[in-house]
Amino acid sequence: MKPTKLLLPSRQSSLSQLNRLLNTEKYSSAKYFILTDENTSEHCLPLLVSEVEALQESEFLEIECGEDNKTLEIASQLWQALLDMPADRQSIIVNLGGGMVSDMGGFVAAAFKRGIRYINIPTTLVGMIDAAIGGKTAVNIEGIKNQIGFFYAPEVVCIEPKFLETLPQREWMSGLFEMIKTFMVGDAAMYAELCEKLGDENPTISPSMIRAAAQIKTAIVKTDQYDLGIRKMLNFGHTLGHAIESFSLRHHENPLSHGEAVGIGMVGEAYLSMKKVGFSTDEYNKLLNMVSQMVAMPNYKLTDLEELLAYVAADKKNSNGNIYCTLLHDVGEAMIDVAVSENEICDAFMQLCKK
Secondary structure (H helix, E strand, C coil): CCCCEEECCCCCCHHHHHHHHHCCHHHCCCCEEEEEEHHHHHHCHHHHHHHCHHHCCCEEEEECCCHHHCCHHHHHHHHHHHHHCCCCCCCEEEEEECHHHHHHHHHHHHHHHHCCEEEEEECCHHHHHHHCCCCEEEEEECCEEEEEEEECCCCEEECCHHHHHHCCHHHHHHHHHHHHHHHHHHCHHHHHHHHHHHCCCCCCCCHHHHHHHHHHHHHHHHHCCCCCCHHHHHHCCHHHHHHHHHHHHHHCCCCCCHHHHHHHHHHHHHHHHHHHCCCCHHHHHHHHHHHHHHCCCCCCCHHHHHHHHHHHHCCCCCECCEEEEEEEEECCEEEEEEEECHHHHHHHHHHHCCC
16 A cells, blocks of 8 residues: 655645645646535635645535445445546545545545545544544445445545634544544553643644644554554444444434544443453543543443444454454553453443443
């Protein structure tokens, strides 16, 4: 998988860096197709095209918001649009949006004409520190998360904090869950600093914290591009979290966001960590109290467990009929591929309901 160029906020804005990059010889023959959803088309696209000269003559593709639009059917519509416009092997898809847009755009780019280049410009905190980085592209099938996809890295990831100025509060909070996860598995000192900030009445996240989280993700991906070893540490909270998200998408009128589901999933997997690998009770309670102040904990019934287990069993990280989780021995000390029984999973789900 080819390396990704990461443009991070510094003395010069990331969009200015992108503008300079796209005016180099390497991109002289590129034709650009900007993929947005309804929100980023309105709130983010004007800033992008005003700051990046090379993108002012782009073609535009727009999809509806929401995880339930991350499907093969929508991908097929985008492939047809690219054929009609037309796009060629030198074309570049520019994904301007959150994790759903970068997942969809990367998936479409990976398959179109056996692979064309794409650029991720995340507009959410989740995207900036996680979803846009690493080259995992996928769509959902039958309501199950990310079952069809590719490892296919973006040419460039451009992280511009200006886009966060229009981010709704709920989306901002969703990104904080992914930041908590990244620091919990990758940097105990940054996790402590983040917890302190989240204790403030009006917490703020600086560009330097965004940069630190993005660099942790990038460093891990460079070591393990195809998710065969150390990269699995970033799955903390996701085995239960994806099941929680899929269940919510199916049953709730206002479903949980990906970040919210991962936040709840982290509590469940921290509970399993406490029971199985010695994670401290104090750290578990600290995480539980922090997450439960940010999102309402679920209220599952015993009759829900069969469906939740089915979603867990379908998780792509499992193998040979076994369920595997990333658990924590301590903050900054992740343990990958820990086998967990169905009874232990059910215990964790029901424990979530006790807060």
